[in-house]
Amino acid sequence: EIVLTQSPATLSLSPGERATLSCRASQSLSSSYLSWYQQKLGQAPRLLIYGASTRATGIPARFSGSGSGTDFTLTISSLQPEDFAVYYCQQDYLSYTFGQGTKLEIK
């Protein structure tokens, strides 16, 4: 099983700041087998990024994904109030697994 480790567990930032979330895989995922999701309290997860760097339909340009191999990053360029949520990475290189999540909270 491929284990995804997300860091930090909690990130405290202010609106307008830049957020950088990390996802590390226990083995190489190539460059296209990593997705990112946003989950707000009481809601289902929402797909943000697939293929490591492609934004899903309707996702604002302030969200970007990068990385390959074992290290991946989700960047939110300028935080909006609605961006404070929990973020999960997910791999589909070998079956499917999710990271444990990063909680992005208002500082």
Added chain:
Amino acid sequence: QVQLQESGPGLVRPSETLSLTCNVSNGAIKSQYWSWIRQPPGKGLEYIGYIHHNGITNYNPSLKSRVTISVDTSKNQFSLKVTSVTAADTALYYCARVGSVTTSTFFDHWGQGILVTVSS
């Protein structure tokens, strides 16, 4: 756009079978893969398995011995059964569509989730 809705009992007794159904609307169930994912209260997401309309399945190895996913194309539904449940199976259960672009697959449409509690 496609919409998914889970249904089923919210309470299941220990050692019994959990059964859920996902109704797919605004889109045909054929030619797509459909999945179940769960989330224990306050915890992260766990992939359970997927099914294709032709019956091809894939299960999380940690759950494979207790899980069955089936599809009914005539009703545009797919279903989940988990046998011999324990308190560890208490979770919010989501159904989701598996989208794909070239070699990348992901969960692009989700139901709202249904909370299933295992308790006597």
